[in-house]
Amino acid sequence: MMLYVLVIQLFFTVAGLSILGIYIGLKIDPEGTLPTILAATGLFLGVIVSFFTILQFIRSEERYERSSQD
DSSP, X not given: OHHHHHHHHHHHHHHHHHHHHHHHHHHHOTTXXXXXXXXXXHHHHHHHHHXXXXXXXXXXHXXXXXXXXX
């Protein structure tokens, strides 16, 4: 159940940062390629942040399993 929540968070983080990048890019330079560049940057940052969040969750689950076995 908890992993399902993390995957949904991953999706919304990536989508939200991409949309934010497009919005900021359109406000700064509506005619240029800045919206695309900022959307790609938001996508990349969203994937990195989500990856580290899932990694941290897996590590905490491993610690919990080891402590419950003792």
